[in-house]
Amino acid sequence: MFEQARTESQFSEHEIKRFMARLKDLPTLPVIVTRIMQIAKDEKSSAKDLGRMIAKDQSISSRILRLANSAFYGYSRTITSIPQAVVVLGFETVKSLALSASVFDVLGRSDSRFFDREKFWLHSIGCAKACELLAKQVRYPDPETAFLAGLLHDIGKVVLDRIFPEEYQQVANSIREASRPIVEVEKEVLLGVGHDDVGFWLGQHWKFPPLLLESIHHHHHPEDSEPHGILLASLVHVGDSITRKVGIGSGGDPLVPNIRLNSRKILNLDDDALLVLSMNLSKERANIEEFLQVLG
Structure with missing residues:
Protein backbone atom coordinates (compact mmCIF):
# COMPACT_ATOMS: atom_id res chain seq x y z
CA MET A 1 0.00 0.00 0.00
CA PHE A 2 2.74 2.45 0.93
CA GLU A 3 5.81 3.18 -1.14
CA GLN A 4 9.11 3.22 0.68
CA ALA A 5 10.38 6.76 1.03
CA ARG A 6 14.05 5.79 1.17
CA THR A 7 16.23 2.79 0.40
CA GLU A 8 15.82 -0.31 2.53
CA SER A 9 19.40 -0.04 3.77
CA GLN A 10 18.53 3.08 5.72
CA PHE A 11 15.99 1.45 8.03
CA SER A 12 14.94 -2.09 8.80
CA GLU A 13 11.96 -4.01 7.51
CA HIS A 14 10.73 -4.21 11.11
CA GLU A 15 10.73 -0.42 11.43
CA ILE A 16 8.92 0.01 8.12
CA LYS A 17 6.22 -2.43 9.24
CA ARG A 18 6.00 -0.67 12.59
CA PHE A 19 5.28 2.67 10.93
CA MET A 20 2.84 1.15 8.45
CA ALA A 21 0.86 -0.61 11.17
CA ARG A 22 0.51 2.58 13.17
CA LEU A 23 -0.44 4.67 10.14
CA LYS A 24 -3.19 2.23 9.24
CA ASP A 25 -4.71 2.89 12.66
CA LEU A 26 -5.17 6.58 11.85
CA PRO A 27 -8.65 7.75 10.92
CA THR A 28 -9.39 7.93 7.23
CA LEU A 29 -10.68 11.07 5.63
CA PRO A 30 -14.47 11.11 5.31
CA VAL A 31 -15.73 9.42 2.15
CA ILE A 32 -17.40 12.66 1.13
CA VAL A 33 -14.01 14.39 0.91
CA THR A 34 -12.72 11.71 -1.44
CA ARG A 35 -15.81 12.23 -3.58
CA ILE A 36 -15.31 16.01 -3.53
CA MET A 37 -11.73 15.59 -4.80
CA GLN A 38 -12.91 13.20 -7.51
CA ILE A 39 -15.62 15.59 -8.68
CA ALA A 40 -13.23 18.54 -8.71
CA LYS A 41 -10.82 16.51 -10.86
CA ASP A 42 -13.50 15.34 -13.31
CA GLU A 43 -13.67 17.68 -16.32
CA LYS A 44 -17.28 16.63 -16.91
CA SER A 45 -18.39 17.74 -13.44
CA SER A 46 -20.22 21.02 -12.94
CA ALA A 47 -20.41 23.54 -10.11
CA LYS A 48 -23.79 22.05 -9.26
CA ASP A 49 -22.27 18.57 -8.90
CA LEU A 50 -19.64 19.83 -6.48
CA GLY A 51 -22.15 21.96 -4.59
CA ARG A 52 -24.57 19.07 -4.15
CA MET A 53 -21.84 16.80 -2.80
CA ILE A 54 -20.55 19.37 -0.30
CA ALA A 55 -24.09 20.17 0.85
CA LYS A 56 -24.41 16.59 2.12
CA ASP A 57 -22.03 17.43 4.99
CA GLN A 58 -23.40 20.25 7.12
CA SER A 59 -20.19 20.72 9.10
CA ILE A 60 -18.01 21.12 6.02
CA SER A 61 -20.63 23.27 4.28
CA SER A 62 -20.95 25.73 7.13
CA ARG A 63 -17.19 26.14 7.52
CA ILE A 64 -16.66 26.64 3.81
CA LEU A 65 -19.23 29.45 3.86
CA ARG A 66 -17.64 31.03 6.94
CA LEU A 67 -14.18 30.83 5.37
CA ALA A 68 -15.46 32.14 2.04
CA ASN A 69 -16.91 35.17 3.83
CA SER A 70 -13.82 35.81 5.98
CA ALA A 71 -11.32 38.60 5.41
CA PHE A 72 -8.91 35.92 4.21
CA TYR A 73 -10.63 35.99 0.81
CA GLY A 74 -11.77 39.60 0.97
CA TYR A 75 -14.93 39.44 -1.14
CA SER A 76 -17.16 42.48 -0.77
CA ARG A 77 -20.45 40.63 -1.19
CA THR A 78 -21.76 37.91 1.09
CA ILE A 79 -21.60 34.34 -0.20
CA THR A 80 -24.77 32.62 0.96
CA SER A 81 -24.68 29.14 -0.60
CA ILE A 82 -22.23 26.43 -1.59
CA PRO A 83 -23.07 26.70 -5.33
CA GLN A 84 -22.38 30.42 -5.12
CA ALA A 85 -19.09 29.71 -3.32
CA VAL A 86 -18.07 27.33 -6.11
CA VAL A 87 -18.87 29.98 -8.74
CA VAL A 88 -17.17 32.85 -6.88
CA LEU A 89 -14.16 31.02 -5.41
CA GLY A 90 -13.75 28.32 -8.04
CA PHE A 91 -13.66 24.52 -8.02
CA GLU A 92 -10.12 24.17 -6.73
CA THR A 93 -10.47 26.69 -3.90
CA VAL A 94 -13.65 25.08 -2.59
CA LYS A 95 -12.03 21.64 -2.86
CA SER A 96 -9.06 22.95 -0.87
CA LEU A 97 -11.34 24.36 1.82
CA ALA A 98 -13.21 21.05 2.12
CA LEU A 99 -9.96 19.11 2.44
CA SER A 100 -8.55 21.66 4.90
CA ALA A 101 -11.60 21.35 7.15
CA SER A 102 -11.48 17.55 7.08
CA VAL A 103 -7.74 17.29 7.78
CA PHE A 104 -8.18 19.67 10.69
CA ASP A 105 -11.03 17.51 12.03
CA VAL A 106 -8.82 14.41 11.91
CA LEU A 107 -5.55 15.90 13.17
CA GLY A 108 -6.08 19.42 14.43
CA ARG A 109 -7.62 19.05 17.85
CA SER A 110 -5.46 16.28 19.29
CA ASP A 111 -3.45 17.12 22.39
CA SER A 112 0.32 17.37 22.16
CA ARG A 113 3.12 17.16 24.69
CA PHE A 114 5.61 18.31 22.09
CA PHE A 115 4.37 21.43 20.37
CA ASP A 116 1.64 24.03 20.52
CA ARG A 117 -1.09 22.92 18.11
CA GLU A 118 -2.36 26.47 17.57
CA LYS A 119 1.10 27.71 16.63
CA PHE A 120 1.59 24.68 14.40
CA GLY A 126 0.77 30.97 6.97
CA CYS A 127 2.81 28.71 4.72
CA ALA A 128 -0.30 28.01 2.65
CA LYS A 129 -0.85 31.72 2.12
CA ALA A 130 2.85 32.27 1.37
CA CYS A 131 2.71 29.53 -1.26
CA GLU A 132 -0.41 31.03 -2.82
CA LEU A 133 1.14 34.52 -2.90
CA LEU A 134 4.38 33.17 -4.34
CA ALA A 135 2.51 31.11 -6.95
CA LYS A 136 0.83 34.27 -8.20
CA GLN A 137 4.10 36.20 -8.01
CA VAL A 138 5.96 33.70 -10.23
CA ARG A 139 2.88 32.88 -12.33
CA TYR A 140 2.62 29.28 -11.26
CA PRO A 141 -0.56 28.07 -13.00
CA ASP A 142 -2.32 26.56 -9.96
CA PRO A 143 -2.17 28.80 -6.85
CA GLU A 144 -4.98 26.81 -5.21
CA THR A 145 -2.89 23.63 -5.22
CA ALA A 146 0.07 25.67 -3.97
CA PHE A 147 -2.09 26.81 -1.04
CA LEU A 148 -3.08 23.24 -0.22
CA ALA A 149 0.51 21.99 -0.50
CA GLY A 150 1.64 24.66 1.96
CA LEU A 151 -1.13 23.80 4.38
CA LEU A 152 -0.29 20.08 4.38
CA HIS A 153 3.51 20.16 4.16
CA ASP A 154 4.13 19.37 7.85
CA ILE A 155 1.26 16.98 8.67
CA GLY A 156 3.82 14.25 9.31
CA LYS A 157 4.82 16.08 12.51
CA VAL A 158 1.33 15.70 13.96
CA VAL A 159 1.29 12.02 13.03
CA LEU A 160 4.69 11.33 14.61
CA ASP A 161 3.66 13.17 17.76
CA ARG A 162 0.50 11.06 17.98
CA ILE A 163 1.82 7.59 17.20
CA PHE A 164 5.33 7.85 18.67
CA PRO A 165 4.94 10.30 21.59
CA GLU A 166 7.91 9.00 23.59
CA GLU A 167 10.29 9.14 20.64
CA TYR A 168 8.99 12.55 19.63
CA GLN A 169 9.59 13.80 23.15
CA GLN A 170 13.23 12.84 22.59
CA VAL A 171 13.15 14.95 19.43
CA ALA A 172 11.79 17.90 21.44
CA ASN A 173 14.45 17.50 24.11
CA SER A 174 17.23 17.40 21.52
CA ILE A 175 15.95 20.57 19.85
CA ARG A 176 15.84 22.37 23.19
CA GLU A 177 19.40 21.31 24.00
CA ALA A 178 20.84 22.34 20.63
CA SER A 179 19.26 24.51 17.97
CA ARG A 180 19.00 22.07 15.07
CA PRO A 181 16.53 21.47 12.24
CA ILE A 182 13.67 19.29 13.42
CA VAL A 183 13.81 16.96 10.41
CA GLU A 184 17.50 16.26 11.10
CA VAL A 185 16.76 15.27 14.71
CA GLU A 186 13.73 13.18 13.70
CA LYS A 187 15.83 11.06 11.38
CA GLU A 188 18.39 10.42 14.13
CA VAL A 189 15.83 9.44 16.76
CA LEU A 190 13.52 7.53 14.40
CA LEU A 191 16.14 5.57 12.46
CA GLY A 192 16.11 7.62 9.29
CA VAL A 193 12.42 8.51 9.22
CA GLY A 194 11.27 12.13 9.33
CA HIS A 195 8.00 14.02 9.14
CA ASP A 196 8.51 14.41 5.40
CA ASP A 197 8.47 10.61 4.99
CA VAL A 198 5.51 10.08 7.31
CA GLY A 199 3.53 12.90 5.70
CA PHE A 200 4.15 11.22 2.35
CA TRP A 201 2.93 7.87 3.69
CA LEU A 202 -0.15 9.45 5.24
CA GLY A 203 -0.87 11.23 1.96
CA GLN A 204 -0.78 7.87 0.20
CA HIS A 205 -3.12 6.47 2.85
CA TRP A 206 -5.52 9.34 2.19
CA LYS A 207 -5.10 9.04 -1.60
CA PHE A 208 -3.68 12.52 -2.16
CA PRO A 209 -2.77 13.30 -5.78
CA PRO A 210 0.85 12.64 -6.80
CA LEU A 211 1.75 16.34 -7.02
CA LEU A 212 0.78 16.90 -3.37
CA LEU A 213 2.69 13.79 -2.32
CA GLU A 214 5.83 15.12 -4.00
CA SER A 215 5.58 18.51 -2.28
CA ILE A 216 5.02 16.96 1.16
CA HIS A 217 7.88 14.51 0.72
CA HIS A 218 10.45 16.91 -0.72
CA HIS A 219 9.71 20.35 0.73
CA HIS A 220 13.09 20.34 2.51
CA HIS A 221 15.00 19.19 -0.59
CA PRO A 222 12.95 20.06 -3.68
CA GLU A 223 15.74 18.96 -6.00
CA ASP A 224 15.01 15.35 -4.94
CA SER A 225 11.48 15.62 -6.31
CA GLU A 226 10.32 13.98 -9.52
CA PRO A 227 10.52 16.42 -12.46
CA HIS A 228 6.75 16.99 -12.50
CA GLY A 229 6.77 18.00 -8.84
CA ILE A 230 9.88 20.13 -8.45
CA LEU A 231 8.15 23.48 -9.03
CA LEU A 232 5.51 22.87 -6.36
CA ALA A 233 8.03 21.42 -3.92
CA SER A 234 10.20 24.52 -4.45
CA LEU A 235 7.22 26.79 -3.81
CA VAL A 236 6.56 25.03 -0.50
CA HIS A 237 10.24 25.11 0.45
CA VAL A 238 10.39 28.87 -0.07
CA GLY A 239 6.97 29.44 1.53
CA ASP A 240 8.01 27.51 4.64
CA SER A 241 11.21 29.52 5.04
CA ILE A 242 9.50 32.88 4.53
CA THR A 243 6.69 32.00 6.96
CA ARG A 244 9.29 31.17 9.60
CA LYS A 245 11.18 34.37 8.85
CA VAL A 246 8.03 36.49 9.19
CA GLY A 247 7.24 34.67 12.46
CA ILE A 248 3.76 33.32 11.83
CA GLY A 249 3.18 30.36 14.13
CA SER A 250 5.83 27.72 14.75
CA GLY A 251 7.09 24.73 12.80
CA GLY A 252 8.42 23.03 15.93
CA ASP A 253 11.94 24.41 15.93
CA PRO A 254 13.21 28.02 16.04
CA LEU A 255 15.35 27.87 12.91
CA VAL A 256 14.72 29.70 9.65
CA PRO A 257 16.05 27.37 6.93
CA ASN A 258 18.15 28.89 4.20
CA ILE A 259 16.39 28.85 0.86
CA ARG A 260 18.19 26.42 -1.41
CA LEU A 261 19.93 27.99 -4.39
CA ASN A 262 18.37 25.51 -6.80
CA SER A 263 14.87 26.54 -5.68
CA ARG A 264 15.69 30.21 -6.16
CA LYS A 265 16.91 29.47 -9.67
CA ILE A 266 13.90 27.35 -10.58
CA LEU A 267 11.49 30.05 -9.41
CA ASN A 268 13.70 32.91 -10.63
CA LEU A 269 13.72 34.59 -7.21
CA ASP A 270 16.16 37.35 -6.36
CA ASP A 271 16.45 39.11 -2.99
CA ASP A 272 13.93 41.77 -4.00
CA ALA A 273 11.34 39.13 -4.92
CA LEU A 274 11.78 37.43 -1.55
CA LEU A 275 11.43 40.76 0.22
CA VAL A 276 8.17 41.44 -1.62
CA LEU A 277 6.86 38.02 -0.58
CA SER A 278 7.82 38.64 3.06
CA MET A 279 6.09 42.02 3.09
CA ASN A 280 2.93 40.70 1.45
CA LEU A 281 2.76 37.77 3.85
CA SER A 282 3.21 40.05 6.87
CA LYS A 283 0.15 42.00 5.78
CA GLU A 284 -1.92 38.80 5.89
CA ARG A 285 -1.19 37.94 9.54
CA ALA A 286 -4.61 38.97 10.92
CA ASN A 287 -6.42 37.17 8.09
CA ILE A 288 -4.39 34.01 8.72
CA GLU A 289 -5.33 34.10 12.40
CA GLU A 290 -9.00 34.52 11.45
CA PHE A 291 -8.77 31.57 9.06
CA LEU A 292 -7.57 29.36 11.91
CA GLN A 293 -10.38 30.54 14.20
CA VAL A 294 -12.99 29.69 11.56
CA LEU A 295 -11.33 26.38 10.70
CA GLY A 296 -11.38 25.31 14.34
Whole structure:
Protein backbone atom coordinates (compact mmCIF):
# COMPACT_ATOMS: atom_id res chain seq x y z
CA MET A 1 0.00 0.00 0.00
CA PHE A 2 2.74 2.45 0.93
CA GLU A 3 5.81 3.18 -1.14
CA GLN A 4 9.11 3.22 0.68
CA ALA A 5 10.38 6.76 1.03
CA ARG A 6 14.05 5.79 1.17
CA THR A 7 16.23 2.79 0.40
CA GLU A 8 15.82 -0.31 2.53
CA SER A 9 19.40 -0.04 3.77
CA GLN A 10 18.53 3.08 5.72
CA PHE A 11 15.99 1.45 8.03
CA SER A 12 14.94 -2.09 8.80
CA GLU A 13 11.96 -4.01 7.51
CA HIS A 14 10.73 -4.21 11.11
CA GLU A 15 10.73 -0.42 11.43
CA ILE A 16 8.92 0.01 8.12
CA LYS A 17 6.22 -2.43 9.24
CA ARG A 18 6.00 -0.67 12.59
CA PHE A 19 5.28 2.67 10.93
CA MET A 20 2.84 1.15 8.45
CA ALA A 21 0.86 -0.61 11.17
CA ARG A 22 0.51 2.58 13.17
CA LEU A 23 -0.44 4.67 10.14
CA LYS A 24 -3.19 2.23 9.24
CA ASP A 25 -4.71 2.89 12.66
CA LEU A 26 -5.17 6.58 11.85
CA PRO A 27 -8.65 7.75 10.92
CA THR A 28 -9.39 7.93 7.23
CA LEU A 29 -10.68 11.07 5.63
CA PRO A 30 -14.47 11.11 5.31
CA VAL A 31 -15.73 9.42 2.15
CA ILE A 32 -17.40 12.66 1.13
CA VAL A 33 -14.01 14.39 0.91
CA THR A 34 -12.72 11.71 -1.44
CA ARG A 35 -15.81 12.23 -3.58
CA ILE A 36 -15.31 16.01 -3.53
CA MET A 37 -11.73 15.59 -4.80
CA GLN A 38 -12.91 13.20 -7.51
CA ILE A 39 -15.62 15.59 -8.68
CA ALA A 40 -13.23 18.54 -8.71
CA LYS A 41 -10.82 16.51 -10.86
CA ASP A 42 -13.50 15.34 -13.31
CA GLU A 43 -13.67 17.68 -16.32
CA LYS A 44 -17.28 16.63 -16.91
CA SER A 45 -18.39 17.74 -13.44
CA SER A 46 -20.22 21.02 -12.94
CA ALA A 47 -20.41 23.54 -10.11
CA LYS A 48 -23.79 22.05 -9.26
CA ASP A 49 -22.27 18.57 -8.90
CA LEU A 50 -19.64 19.83 -6.48
CA GLY A 51 -22.15 21.96 -4.59
CA ARG A 52 -24.57 19.07 -4.15
CA MET A 53 -21.84 16.80 -2.80
CA ILE A 54 -20.55 19.37 -0.30
CA ALA A 55 -24.09 20.17 0.85
CA LYS A 56 -24.41 16.59 2.12
CA ASP A 57 -22.03 17.43 4.99
CA GLN A 58 -23.40 20.25 7.12
CA SER A 59 -20.19 20.72 9.10
CA ILE A 60 -18.01 21.12 6.02
CA SER A 61 -20.63 23.27 4.28
CA SER A 62 -20.95 25.73 7.13
CA ARG A 63 -17.19 26.14 7.52
CA ILE A 64 -16.66 26.64 3.81
CA LEU A 65 -19.23 29.45 3.86
CA ARG A 66 -17.64 31.03 6.94
CA LEU A 67 -14.18 30.83 5.37
CA ALA A 68 -15.46 32.14 2.04
CA ASN A 69 -16.91 35.17 3.83
CA SER A 70 -13.82 35.81 5.98
CA ALA A 71 -11.32 38.60 5.41
CA PHE A 72 -8.91 35.92 4.21
CA TYR A 73 -10.63 35.99 0.81
CA GLY A 74 -11.77 39.60 0.97
CA TYR A 75 -14.93 39.44 -1.14
CA SER A 76 -17.16 42.48 -0.77
CA ARG A 77 -20.45 40.63 -1.19
CA THR A 78 -21.76 37.91 1.09
CA ILE A 79 -21.60 34.34 -0.20
CA THR A 80 -24.77 32.62 0.96
CA SER A 81 -24.68 29.14 -0.60
CA ILE A 82 -22.23 26.43 -1.59
CA PRO A 83 -23.07 26.70 -5.33
CA GLN A 84 -22.38 30.42 -5.12
CA ALA A 85 -19.09 29.71 -3.32
CA VAL A 86 -18.07 27.33 -6.11
CA VAL A 87 -18.87 29.98 -8.74
CA VAL A 88 -17.17 32.85 -6.88
CA LEU A 89 -14.16 31.02 -5.41
CA GLY A 90 -13.75 28.32 -8.04
CA PHE A 91 -13.66 24.52 -8.02
CA GLU A 92 -10.12 24.17 -6.73
CA THR A 93 -10.47 26.69 -3.90
CA VAL A 94 -13.65 25.08 -2.59
CA LYS A 95 -12.03 21.64 -2.86
CA SER A 96 -9.06 22.95 -0.87
CA LEU A 97 -11.34 24.36 1.82
CA ALA A 98 -13.21 21.05 2.12
CA LEU A 99 -9.96 19.11 2.44
CA SER A 100 -8.55 21.66 4.90
CA ALA A 101 -11.60 21.35 7.15
CA SER A 102 -11.48 17.55 7.08
CA VAL A 103 -7.74 17.29 7.78
CA PHE A 104 -8.18 19.67 10.69
CA ASP A 105 -11.03 17.51 12.03
CA VAL A 106 -8.82 14.41 11.91
CA LEU A 107 -5.55 15.90 13.17
CA GLY A 108 -6.08 19.42 14.43
CA ARG A 109 -7.62 19.05 17.85
CA SER A 110 -5.46 16.28 19.29
CA ASP A 111 -3.45 17.12 22.39
CA SER A 112 0.32 17.37 22.16
CA ARG A 113 3.12 17.16 24.69
CA PHE A 114 5.61 18.31 22.09
CA PHE A 115 4.37 21.43 20.37
CA ASP A 116 1.64 24.03 20.52
CA ARG A 117 -1.09 22.92 18.11
CA GLU A 118 -2.36 26.47 17.57
CA LYS A 119 1.10 27.71 16.63
CA PHE A 120 1.59 24.68 14.40
CA TRP A 121 -1.61 25.32 12.45
CA LEU A 122 -0.88 29.04 12.28
CA HIS A 123 2.45 28.18 10.66
CA SER A 124 0.73 25.75 8.28
CA ILE A 125 -1.92 28.29 7.22
CA GLY A 126 0.77 30.97 6.97
CA CYS A 127 2.81 28.71 4.72
CA ALA A 128 -0.30 28.01 2.65
CA LYS A 129 -0.85 31.72 2.12
CA ALA A 130 2.85 32.27 1.37
CA CYS A 131 2.71 29.53 -1.26
CA GLU A 132 -0.41 31.03 -2.82
CA LEU A 133 1.14 34.52 -2.90
CA LEU A 134 4.38 33.17 -4.34
CA ALA A 135 2.51 31.11 -6.95
CA LYS A 136 0.83 34.27 -8.20
CA GLN A 137 4.10 36.20 -8.01
CA VAL A 138 5.96 33.70 -10.23
CA ARG A 139 2.88 32.88 -12.33
CA TYR A 140 2.62 29.28 -11.26
CA PRO A 141 -0.56 28.07 -13.00
CA ASP A 142 -2.32 26.56 -9.96
CA PRO A 143 -2.17 28.80 -6.85
CA GLU A 144 -4.98 26.81 -5.21
CA THR A 145 -2.89 23.63 -5.22
CA ALA A 146 0.07 25.67 -3.97
CA PHE A 147 -2.09 26.81 -1.04
CA LEU A 148 -3.08 23.24 -0.22
CA ALA A 149 0.51 21.99 -0.50
CA GLY A 150 1.64 24.66 1.96
CA LEU A 151 -1.13 23.80 4.38
CA LEU A 152 -0.29 20.08 4.38
CA HIS A 153 3.51 20.16 4.16
CA ASP A 154 4.13 19.37 7.85
CA ILE A 155 1.26 16.98 8.67
CA GLY A 156 3.82 14.25 9.31
CA LYS A 157 4.82 16.08 12.51
CA VAL A 158 1.33 15.70 13.96
CA VAL A 159 1.29 12.02 13.03
CA LEU A 160 4.69 11.33 14.61
CA ASP A 161 3.66 13.17 17.76
CA ARG A 162 0.50 11.06 17.98
CA ILE A 163 1.82 7.59 17.20
CA PHE A 164 5.33 7.85 18.67
CA PRO A 165 4.94 10.30 21.59
CA GLU A 166 7.91 9.00 23.59
CA GLU A 167 10.29 9.14 20.64
CA TYR A 168 8.99 12.55 19.63
CA GLN A 169 9.59 13.80 23.15
CA GLN A 170 13.23 12.84 22.59
CA VAL A 171 13.15 14.95 19.43
CA ALA A 172 11.79 17.90 21.44
CA ASN A 173 14.45 17.50 24.11
CA SER A 174 17.23 17.40 21.52
CA ILE A 175 15.95 20.57 19.85
CA ARG A 176 15.84 22.37 23.19
CA GLU A 177 19.40 21.31 24.00
CA ALA A 178 20.84 22.34 20.63
CA SER A 179 19.26 24.51 17.97
CA ARG A 180 19.00 22.07 15.07
CA PRO A 181 16.53 21.47 12.24
CA ILE A 182 13.67 19.29 13.42
CA VAL A 183 13.81 16.96 10.41
CA GLU A 184 17.50 16.26 11.10
CA VAL A 185 16.76 15.27 14.71
CA GLU A 186 13.73 13.18 13.70
CA LYS A 187 15.83 11.06 11.38
CA GLU A 188 18.39 10.42 14.13
CA VAL A 189 15.83 9.44 16.76
CA LEU A 190 13.52 7.53 14.40
CA LEU A 191 16.14 5.57 12.46
CA GLY A 192 16.11 7.62 9.29
CA VAL A 193 12.42 8.51 9.22
CA GLY A 194 11.27 12.13 9.33
CA HIS A 195 8.00 14.02 9.14
CA ASP A 196 8.51 14.41 5.40
CA ASP A 197 8.47 10.61 4.99
CA VAL A 198 5.51 10.08 7.31
CA GLY A 199 3.53 12.90 5.70
CA PHE A 200 4.15 11.22 2.35
CA TRP A 201 2.93 7.87 3.69
CA LEU A 202 -0.15 9.45 5.24
CA GLY A 203 -0.87 11.23 1.96
CA GLN A 204 -0.78 7.87 0.20
CA HIS A 205 -3.12 6.47 2.85
CA TRP A 206 -5.52 9.34 2.19
CA LYS A 207 -5.10 9.04 -1.60
CA PHE A 208 -3.68 12.52 -2.16
CA PRO A 209 -2.77 13.30 -5.78
CA PRO A 210 0.85 12.64 -6.80
CA LEU A 211 1.75 16.34 -7.02
CA LEU A 212 0.78 16.90 -3.37
CA LEU A 213 2.69 13.79 -2.32
CA GLU A 214 5.83 15.12 -4.00
CA SER A 215 5.58 18.51 -2.28
CA ILE A 216 5.02 16.96 1.16
CA HIS A 217 7.88 14.51 0.72
CA HIS A 218 10.45 16.91 -0.72
CA HIS A 219 9.71 20.35 0.73
CA HIS A 220 13.09 20.34 2.51
CA HIS A 221 15.00 19.19 -0.59
CA PRO A 222 12.95 20.06 -3.68
CA GLU A 223 15.74 18.96 -6.00
CA ASP A 224 15.01 15.35 -4.94
CA SER A 225 11.48 15.62 -6.31
CA GLU A 226 10.32 13.98 -9.52
CA PRO A 227 10.52 16.42 -12.46
CA HIS A 228 6.75 16.99 -12.50
CA GLY A 229 6.77 18.00 -8.84
CA ILE A 230 9.88 20.13 -8.45
CA LEU A 231 8.15 23.48 -9.03
CA LEU A 232 5.51 22.87 -6.36
CA ALA A 233 8.03 21.42 -3.92
CA SER A 234 10.20 24.52 -4.45
CA LEU A 235 7.22 26.79 -3.81
CA VAL A 236 6.56 25.03 -0.50
CA HIS A 237 10.24 25.11 0.45
CA VAL A 238 10.39 28.87 -0.07
CA GLY A 239 6.97 29.44 1.53
CA ASP A 240 8.01 27.51 4.64
CA SER A 241 11.21 29.52 5.04
CA ILE A 242 9.50 32.88 4.53
CA THR A 243 6.69 32.00 6.96
CA ARG A 244 9.29 31.17 9.60
CA LYS A 245 11.18 34.37 8.85
CA VAL A 246 8.03 36.49 9.19
CA GLY A 247 7.24 34.67 12.46
CA ILE A 248 3.76 33.32 11.83
CA GLY A 249 3.18 30.36 14.13
CA SER A 250 5.83 27.72 14.75
CA GLY A 251 7.09 24.73 12.80
CA GLY A 252 8.42 23.03 15.93
CA ASP A 253 11.94 24.41 15.93
CA PRO A 254 13.21 28.02 16.04
CA LEU A 255 15.35 27.87 12.91
CA VAL A 256 14.72 29.70 9.65
CA PRO A 257 16.05 27.37 6.93
CA ASN A 258 18.15 28.89 4.20
CA ILE A 259 16.39 28.85 0.86
CA ARG A 260 18.19 26.42 -1.41
CA LEU A 261 19.93 27.99 -4.39
CA ASN A 262 18.37 25.51 -6.80
CA SER A 263 14.87 26.54 -5.68
CA ARG A 264 15.69 30.21 -6.16
CA LYS A 265 16.91 29.47 -9.67
CA ILE A 266 13.90 27.35 -10.58
CA LEU A 267 11.49 30.05 -9.41
CA ASN A 268 13.70 32.91 -10.63
CA LEU A 269 13.72 34.59 -7.21
CA ASP A 270 16.16 37.35 -6.36
CA ASP A 271 16.45 39.11 -2.99
CA ASP A 272 13.93 41.77 -4.00
CA ALA A 273 11.34 39.13 -4.92
CA LEU A 274 11.78 37.43 -1.55
CA LEU A 275 11.43 40.76 0.22
CA VAL A 276 8.17 41.44 -1.62
CA LEU A 277 6.86 38.02 -0.58
CA SER A 278 7.82 38.64 3.06
CA MET A 279 6.09 42.02 3.09
CA ASN A 280 2.93 40.70 1.45
CA LEU A 281 2.76 37.77 3.85
CA SER A 282 3.21 40.05 6.87
CA LYS A 283 0.15 42.00 5.78
CA GLU A 284 -1.92 38.80 5.89
CA ARG A 285 -1.19 37.94 9.54
CA ALA A 286 -4.61 38.97 10.92
CA ASN A 287 -6.42 37.17 8.09
CA ILE A 288 -4.39 34.01 8.72
CA GLU A 289 -5.33 34.10 12.40
CA GLU A 290 -9.00 34.52 11.45
CA PHE A 291 -8.77 31.57 9.06
CA LEU A 292 -7.57 29.36 11.91
CA GLN A 293 -10.38 30.54 14.20
CA VAL A 294 -12.99 29.69 11.56
CA LEU A 295 -11.33 26.38 10.70
CA GLY A 296 -11.38 25.31 14.34
